[in-house]
Amino acid sequence: MLMQTLSKASAQLQLPPNTDAVGADTPLFANQVEKTYGNGTHALSRVKLAIQRGEFVSLLGPSGCGKSTLLKMFAGLEQPSAGHVRWWGKDAPGGHPRAASVGRNLAMVFQEATLMPWARVQDNVRLPLDLAGVPKPHSQAKVQAALEQVGLGAFGNVYPRELSGGMQMRASIARALATEPNLLLMDEPFGALDEFTRNKLDSDLRQLWAERDLTVVFVTHSIFEAVYLSSRVVVMGARPGRVIADVAIDGPQVRDEAYRTSPAFIAQCAYLSQLLAQANGEPA
Ligand code: ADP
Numbered sequence: 238m239l240m241q242t243l244s245k246a247s248a249q250l251q252l253p254p255n256t257d258a259v260g261a262d263t264p265l266f267a268n269q270v271e272k273t274y275g276n277g278t279h280a281l282s283r284v285k286l287a288i289q290r291g292e293f294v295s296l297l298g299p300s301g302c303g304k305s306t307l308l309k310m311f312a313g314l315e316q317p318s319a320g321h322v323r324w325w326g327k328d329a330p331g332g333h334p335r336a337a338s339v340g341r342n343l344a345m346v347f348q349e350a351t352l353m354p355w356a357r358v359q360d361n362v363r364l365p366l367d368l369a370g371v372p373k374p375h376s377q378a379k380v381q382a383a384l385e386q387v388g389l390g391a392f393g394n395v396y397p398r399e400l401s402g403g404m405q406m407r408a409s410i411a412r413a414l415a416t417e418p419n420l421l422l423m424d425e426p427f428g429a430l431d432e433f434t435r436n437k438l439d440s441d442l443r444q445l446w447a448e449r450d451l452t453v454v455f456v457t458h459s460i461f462e463a464v465y466l467s468s469r470v471v472v473m474g475a476r477p478g479r480v481i482a483d484v485a486i487d488g489p490q491v492r493d494e495a496y497r498t499s500p501a502f503i504a505q506c507a508y509l510s511q512l513l514a515q516a517n518g519e520p521a
Pocket residue numbers: 274275276278279280298299300301302303304305306307478
């Protein structure tokens with residue numbers, strides 16, 4: 238069973254998901270993207286990657302391989318040194334609040350919850366809507382809906398310090414969801430949480446994604462997390478940062494605790510672990 242799944246995974250590697258069909262319905266397309274920082278660090282080399290609508294794609298790789306750099310480019314927060322990024326076929330990110338009106342926008346969730354400590358949870362979640370000039374009577378319903386989607390419906394009135402680490406991260410996700418994004422970019426959002434809390438947030442995130450028309454790009458260095466969450470895992474190697482494999486994860490649509498211990502899950506994890514080890518110069 239293990240070998241069968243491993244060879245199946247290799248076959249998938251030779252036939253990566255279709256990245257050629259790139260157009261107005263393609264949330265993200267990076268074409269031959271290079272990044273060299275001012276201090277000479279060659280952070281990314283010739284990254285070519287398309288993220289299609291409805292995918293849940295994890296960028297998986299060791300620390301320093303350029304995952305955050307690539308995600309910041311996907312958010313329009315960092316410019317490529319060469320090559321280009323396209324959002325829905327255009328060369329400007331849909332991240333600007335005005336884009337929300339045409340139904341194509343993106344939101345980013347960082348590793349830290351970055352909540353304003355002096356503001357109640359609902360005011361934190363409302364921030365991007367305030368910045369976009371959405372009138373309060375209109376934004377209030379969106380804030381409440383976003384809080385409910387992350388299980389914090391009853392916590393709008395409390396301050397961030399009254400929440401656990403996992404709940405603060407839920408609030409941070411609600412702040413991103415309040416803008417009703419089509420594309421959600423997440424940079425190791427659960428990296429600082431204990432394993433139990435992380436598993437729970439992973440399950441809830443996966444369910445949220447399954448229920449909505451949402452495309453997710455999720456950065457992690459956890460193989461287990463990538464396989465649990467994703468429809469596709471993009472494996473990155475370091476020095477310089479580059480894409481070394483693009484692997485479809487053909488797990489069940491509904492993923493639960495049983496999936497975490499299934500032979501298919503374990504085989505996918507073993508396969509990705511082997512790829513990562515090879516890419517980073519360790520004997521397999
Ligand atoms: P990851 O998220 O995979 O850990 P990063 O994208 O943060 O990787 O970093 C990739 C490489 O670029 C690392 O060597 C890092 O030290 C370097 N780097 C990241 N940001 C900057 C910056 N602003 N200036 C210079 N070097 C940077």
